[in-house]
Amino acid sequence: MSGTNVASRMRGLAVLAGVAALLPLVLVNNYYYEVAILVGLNAIVCVGLNLLIGYAGQISLGHAGFFGLGAYGSAVLTARYGWPPLAAMAAATFAVAALAFVIGRPILRLRGHYLAMATLGLGIIISIVVATEDRITGGPDGMAVPPLSAFGLTLAGERSWYWVIAAVLVLSVWLALNLIESPRGRALRALHGSEIAAEVAGIDSAREKLRVFVVSAIYAAIAGSLMAHYAGFITPAKVTFFHSIELVTMVVFGGMASTFGAVVGAAVLTTLPQALTVLKEYEMAVFGAVMMLTMVFMPRGLVPTLSSALNGRRR
Amino acid sequence: MSLLEVEGLAREFGGVNAISDLYFSVPAGTVFSIIGPNGAGKTTLLNLLSGVYAPSAGQIVFDGRPLSGRAPHEHAAAGIARTFQNLQVFFNMSALENVLVGRTLHDPCGLLAAMVRPPRLTRDERKAREEAATLMRFVGLTDWIDADADAMPYGALKRLEIARALAAQPRLLLLDEPAAGLNPVETQGIDTLISRLAKSGITVVLVEHNMRLVMGISDHILVLDYGKCLAEGTVEQVRNDPRVIEAYLGAAASA
Amino acid sequence: MSAQFLQFLLAGLTIGAIYALVALGFSIIYNASHVINFAQGEFVMIGGMATVSFVGLGWPLPLAIGAAVAGAALVGLALEKFAVEPARGASVVSLIIITIGASILLRGLASILWGKNIHAVPAFSGDVPISLGSATLVPQSLWVMGVTLVIVLLLSWFFGRTLLGKALLATSHNRLAAQLAGINVRQVLLVSFGLSAALGAVAGILVAPITFTSWDVGVMLGLKGFAAAILGGLGSGPGAVLGGLLLGVIEAMGAGYLSSAYKDVIAFVVILAVLFFLPSGLSGRRSTERV
Numbered sequence: 020m021s022g023t024n025v026a027s028r029m030r031g032l033a034v035l036a037g038v039a040a041l042l043p044l045v046l047v048n049n050y051y052y053e054v055a056i057l058v059g060l061n062a063i064v065c066v067g068l069n070l071l072i073g074y075a076g077q078i079s080l081g082h083a084g085f086f087g088l089g090a091y092g093s094a095v096l097t098a099r100y101g102w103p104p105l106a107a108m109a110a111a112t113f114a115v116a117a118l119a120f121v122i123g124r125p126i127l128r129l130r131g132h133y134l135a136m137a138t139l140g141l142g143i144i145i146s147i148v149v150a151t152e153d154r155i156t157g158g159p160d161g162m163a164v165p166p167l168s169a170f171g172l173t174l175a176g177e178r179s180w181y182w183v184i185a186a187v188l189v190l191s192v193w194l195a196l197n198l199i200e201s202p203r204g205r206a207l208r209a210l211h212g213s214e215i216a217a218e219v220a221g222i223d224s225a226r227e228k229l230r231v232f233v234v235s236a237i238y239a240a241i242a243g244s245l246m247a248h249y250a251g252f253i254t255p256a257k258v259t260f261f262h263s264i265e266l267v268t269m270v271v272f273g274g275m276a277s278t279f280g281a282v283v284g285a286a287v288l289t290t291l292p293q294a295l296t297v298l299k300e301y302e303m304a305v306f307g308a309v310m311m312l313t314m315v316f317m318p319r320g321l322v323p324t325l326s327s328a329l330n331g332r333r334r
Numbered sequence: 335m336s337l338l339e340v341e342g343l344a345r346e347f348g349g350v351n352a353i354s355d356l357y358f359s360v361p362a363g364t365v366f367s368i369i370g371p372n373g374a375g376k377t378t379l380l381n382l383l384s385g386v387y388a389p390s391a392g393q394i395v396f397d398g399r400p401l402s403g404r405a406p407h408e409h410a411a412a413g414i415a416r417t418f419q420n421l422q423v424f425f426n427m428s429a430l431e432n433v434l435v436g437r438t439l440h441d442p443c444g445l446l447a448a449m450v451r452p453p454r455l456t457r458d459e460r461k462a463r464e465e466a467a468t469l470m471r472f473v474g475l476t477d478w479i480d481a482d483a484d485a486m487p488y489g490a491l492k493r494l495e496i497a498r499a500l501a502a503q504p505r506l507l508l509l510d511e512p513a514a515g516l517n518p519v520e521t522q523g524i525d526t527l528i529s530r531l532a533k534s535g536i537t538v539v540l541v542e543h544n545m546r547l548v549m550g551i552s553d554h555i556l557v558l559d560y561g562k563c564l565a566e567g568t569v570e571q572v573r574n575d576p577r578v579i580e581a582y583l584g585a586a587a588s589a
Numbered sequence: 590m591s592a593q594f595l596q597f598l599l600a601g602l603t604i605g606a607i608y609a610l611v612a613l614g615f616s617i618i619y620n621a622s623h624v625i626n627f628a629q630g631e632f633v634m635i636g637g638m639a640t641v642s643f644v645g646l647g648w649p650l651p652l653a654i655g656a657a658v659a660g661a662a663l664v665g666l667a668l669e670k671f672a673v674e675p676a677r678g679a680s681v682v683s684l685i686i687i688t689i690g691a692s693i694l695l696r697g698l699a700s701i702l703w704g705k706n707i708h709a710v711p712a713f714s715g716d717v718p719i720s721l722g723s724a725t726l727v728p729q730s731l732w733v734m735g736v737t738l739v740i741v742l743l744l745s746w747f748f749g750r751t752l753l754g755k756a757l758l759a760t761s762h763n764r765l766a767a768q769l770a771g772i773n774v775r776q777v778l779l780v781s782f783g784l785s786a787a788l789g790a791v792a793g794i795l796v797a798p799i800t801f802t803s804w805d806v807g808v809m810l811g812l813k814g815f816a817a818a819i820l821g822g823l824g825s826g827p828g829a830v831l832g833g834l835l836l837g838v839i840e841a842m843g844a845g846y847l848s849s850a851y852k853d854v855i856a857f858v859v860i861l862a863v864l865f866f867l868p869s870g871l872s873g874r875r876s877t878e879r880v
Contacts, residue, residue: 304697
């Protein structure tokens with residue numbers, strides 16, 4: 020994957036913004052808006068996670084933990100302590116970034132399976148703590164979250180939320196694209212290409228991995244906070260191992276090392292279960308099958324595979 | 335006045351002494367070649383010099399400062415760059431980006447700046463790309479400036495690694511078998527390139543099997559055998575050393 | 590020894606034996622293929638649930654157990670054939686996602702096939718508690734520990750004395766050399782998966798009368814079995830057993846003396862602690878990554 024054509028990436032961004040702007044024309048009722056919002060939220064997390072998995076070549080099976088901490092952080096600070104929502108979001112995001120920074124160093128020294136298991140363990144510990152400390156978090160039944168309000172305005176209703184999430188998504192993608200094109204981003208991709216050559220070229224691999232880990236955690240936390248306010252409610256179901264797996268699947272399915280792939284993956288795999296609501300019981304089996312089939316037949320993911328096919332034999 | 339000094343360097347792996355008891359110094363601006371049979375420890379030595387391995391014993395002193403036991407990126411920051419015997423090209427990036435990565439130490443860029451991309455960064459990027467392209471032309475890769483790394487032939491990739499190493503503007507350049515797997519024409523090209531590099535004042539430590547190349551270009555030669563120094567000196571001294579002839583050069587000594 | 594301590598110890602050893610069996614399954618597959626089989630826990634689930642189904646069909650318990658173990662082994666073989674083998678040489682991330690996908694698929698299929706209810710399995714020899722000093726023990730616990738012991742002895746005989754077992758070991762030490770020595774590595778891989786699946790199933794059947802079984806018991810048991818495997822040193826048989834028993838006891842003690850609500854956290858804290866501080870586990874068995 021290269022063809023790092025800055026122009027083509029910015030074109031992609033314009034397409035994304037265009038789609039986001041025009042989508043409401045086909046969103047006929049609140050339910051569709053809700054699905055679109057969910058897609059947006061998942062996409063934000065996936066864009067960040069893709070930086071870690073696709074570009075830096077690491078893995079995290081615990082990102083729902085960061086998402087959940089962002090959500091619960093906002094929830095607890097606003098509902099129980101009456102903080103203004105934006106301040107709560109900032110504080111929760113900062114706390115998640117700090118956690119990622121502290122635990123990231125030892126965790127990222129691990130490789131492959133061990134890294135996967137460590138992030139898995141971290142995610143599960145977070146989910147258990149959240150479900151158990153019911154006096155703070157409301158336990159398995161969850162807790163209510165006040166709406167997002169700032170500067171005297173309250174964000175309510177599917178349509179308003181849609182525009183906010185769409186804007187945040189476009190911003191997230193723009194930031195990620197910039198990062199990838201920058202010397203920092205190149206350093207990251209170099210690490211993935213050949214860690215030893217990158218190190219010898221002066222790249223401190225431990226520090227770079229840690230940075231991208233923290234960035235991806237921040238993306239997840241912000242998405243979590245937004246989701247908590249949007250839904251007006253948060254339960255531990257969003258913090259589970261399965262949710263972490265869903266996120267990784269979206270990134271992998273959509274295309275690793277492809278920011279737009281992450282968005283597409285989120286879009287497809289969020290709407291698919293909704294479409295399968297009639298076959299709700301099959302959701303899990305289908306998910307598992309998708310994961311397996313993708314990795315066996317389309318290991319680079321949907322968007323890179325399609326773009327290779329469309330570009331003919333360019334690689 | 336030596337740029338690089340190695341004192342009592344040793345490295346062992348689970349009881350096997352890959353390198354033992356090595357002493358040599360490399361004056362600045364010279365070409366220092368390391369030869370020896372396969373398994374003699376040449377790549378291990380380069381790994382030690384670039385920080386990929388930490389020494390089991392002994393010291394590496396670079397520009398007067400000890401450098402042993404530090405991470406590879408710290409060796410790079412001190413001014414050491416290298417190429418790899420088994421290509422370690424970034425195949426997930428374009429050729430130009432490979433060279434740009436070589437410049438990482440000279441393109442400081444904070445995380446926030448990277449994400450927000452202020453105009454200064456865009457300007458710096460453009461300049462960096464121009465300089466990288468110039469470097470690619472210098473090593474003879476004019477035809478491949480716009481190519482993806484995974485579309486380039488082997489000979490071009492060997493040169494790409496050299497361009498990448500040069501992009502770091504190193505004081506010391508470690509070349510690990512740059513002519514390996516190249517045909518005579520390509521080897522001649524590498525020969526010329528290394529001469530140009532040597533003339534431009536970079537100190538080069540060269541590991542090579544190609545005796546013509548080594549004899550023609552070196553100021554000093556170190557002969558390694560089983561991780562130990564077999565002989566060291568100028569081209570003439572090494573060429574005529576009976577131990578070397580017996581152990582390594584054999585009939586090729588007259589070539 | 591206080592009654593409480595003994596009680597916790599016995600409970601810990603019981604569940605520890607289960608973790609040991611699951612951990613052995615992880616180690617055997619890891620040795621043969623350097624793959625961490627995230628679907629290992631699902632074999633545990635299949636063992637218990639299939640037994641429930643067969644018993645529900647009216648089959649006598651021993652037959653139901655045999656069929657369940659055989660069924661799980663078949664699923665293990667299928668997993669190797671259709672998921673792991675096609676992905677030979679794929680990146681680590683790909684393999685992880687494939688086995689996770691397999692575990693989710695199996696769980697999804699289980700929820701469709703067996704519903705989401707919790708099922709009971711009759712204990713092998715009744716429920717009358719036995720007194721052991723000042724503590725009590727259900728007979729099933731003795732079955733768990735006894736069968737585990739027998740299995741461990743059988744496995745050490747298998748790996749030490751039989752040609753097939755030695756072939757498995759040889760492959761784990763050096764795949765290429767094993768191939769050159771004429772060992773059919775593909776077959777070794779299949780056997781490893783089948784064997785691990787059978788072990789998992791046995792564990793699931795043994796523990797079902799104590800903890801009930803349902804479509805999603807596999808997740809936690811699998812993860813804890815993995816924690817035990819790396820605690821003992823991934824790839825080491827004795828390490829798996831030691832790790833399993835130790836984890837079980839630590840968990841029981843932690844739940845008993847510290848906080849029963851956080852019982853499940855213990856295993857994961859163990860995972861993190863081992864990975865951070867003692868990556869080759871207690872047995873010191875290192876899986877070397879050649880640079």
